[in-house]
Amino acid sequence: MEVNEKGQMILLFAAAVVVIILSISYVYAQNVIAGIESSRTMLAFPKEEIRNLCELASSSSTSTDEVVRQVRILCAKNGWVCNYNYPYRVEFKNLEVEYDAQDCRR
């Protein structure tokens, strides 16, 4: 019986095109993920909140038990866990960041 060898080129090129499309979409997907992640980091770190706590922790009049308790409650309403001690000891935790410093000035 004779084997029909017609149409091999078309199938070969079709297979090549499919492989190219798959690899391109893989590379493109990597670019998209990297782009999204790198743009989120600018908004994610709670720099100002931690500095706020550091300034509260720098003076003993704002580091009394009652003030710290109220700060913890107000932080919790925003979804953060915070605590601080005089002098300069600050702990802050939110969904993305965990911050714990013995001396928050450094």
Next chain:
Amino acid sequence: MEDGKLSLDLLMGLSIFLFTFIFVANFLPGVFADVRNEINLANQAYRISTLLVEDPGYSSSWYNITEDRCRTEEFRPGLAVYDLETGVKYNNLSVEKIQAFARLLNNTTCIERVRFYLGLNLSTLGGQVFRFNVSLKNLAGDLVTYNRSVLLNHGDKIPVTQVVRFERIVYLDKWADNCNVTIEGQNVAIADRCVAKLEVSVWI
């Protein structure tokens, strides 16, 4: 196999020719690179404004560097006041440091050193070189003057191409000439401080 409509050697030859053509085109500088790197401008503007407003600079006496020493000394400009007890006073800018910064930016050699130490000159690493302009304006939009001379409006000349600008609200450690606002006919200092707006513009 010999019944194919396109000759295989023709396609191979064409592909090799196009590959070579594109690689040669890639070697021409600036044609393809410029379009990609304009995405970075916003990041650079944010970074430079944060560096100037929230950092006291390195070393602690960087503002004493004169125009002839700027080529040899390593430094990083930062305008925030540093208090020995409480540390960095964020958003509180020192007029002395601003004047030193303006002096350095006025000198043609020193502005390139400042550009390098701010991380805007990445040519040695095979990257972009950014141009920048920094200005300090009061809340009405006028340039802040101290002892009747403009404090800070220095850097490269702002072009008409795409420029990204980042603004910060700051307050100075000394009273400038025009930092007060007019509220109901009276000259008022916001929160008893000399409040101003620092604008950092970055472009390629």
Next chain:
Amino acid sequence: MDLKGQTFTLEGVAASLLILIATYTIFQSTVVMSPSWSEFNNIQLKQLGYDILRVIDNPEAVNSSLRGMIGNLSCGDGNYYAPAEFSQNLSALLNALPAYGRVELIWFNGSSIETAVLFNFSKNPTPNAVRVSRLVAASNDNCLPNAKIVEVRLTLWR
């Protein structure tokens, strides 16, 4: 010379050119997703908000700072009035940005968390507004009972 099959040759050229340009562009391109222009505006507004709260938190100023505002707050009929100096200063600052603002005070009254809106800064924000807050150590036994520290929340929009 055999002139047959020229169209097919041209099709081949076009196909290979298309695939090569597409491959090259994808592999060499940076995806313009980071950060998008609207996100940059949010970052700018949010940083300005933090800056405003920090600048007007002057421990030495009497009436126009956050501490002074909280200490000299007057209240009645469920409205909270900040001293006129503070309202004027903050309005001038917001006009200079330019942006609209809404100021809320949040405190703990011993058993629950209460919220109050300043009378002069009570406009409703748009959906794309940003919110920044600062904890200020001040108290007002009259209007904010049992509060030793107050969270000042500034909502900014353009």
